[in-house]
Amino acid sequence: MLEKNEISWNAMITGYSQHGCGTEAINLFKTMKQHGVMPNRVTFVGILSARSHVGSVNEGLGYFESMNKEYDLVAKQEHYACVVDLLGRAGFMSRAREFIEKMLTEPDAMIWRTLLSACRVHKNIEIGEFAANHLLELEHVLSYICFSIKYVCSGGEMGF
Structure with missing residues (x-):
């Protein structure tokens, strides 16, 4: 890099x-800090992802907590979505749900879609229905159609 600043990092x-080069991203984050460049909100979206x-669930949660404690950054919806994705990919649907319920802001559709997607992958119909119901409150008909397709594909029956 010719110019090393927070944008280039x-x-x-x-x-x-x-x-898909998570290890490289993590190593680059550490190098960035060694060069005295402070991470910002964009940095944390990348490192959480x-x-x-x-x-790396525990490490990811540690980075999320450090946003506020070490860097005085307030988490935005995209940071919360990254944590839900982190927990969801690891199969921790209940922890993801609890995390959402404890958020300091109202979860947006991106959060619920992230949880719903993880539930589809891990075939967790109960929490998937919970996420879908919250998503329906925000996005109505289109989300219901998407949910019904995902639900049926995962082995559930619509029961109409």
């Missing part, structure tokens, strides 16, 4: 993270 971390892709 974030671009690299996010790029690695989005292309990286932790999700490598399955």
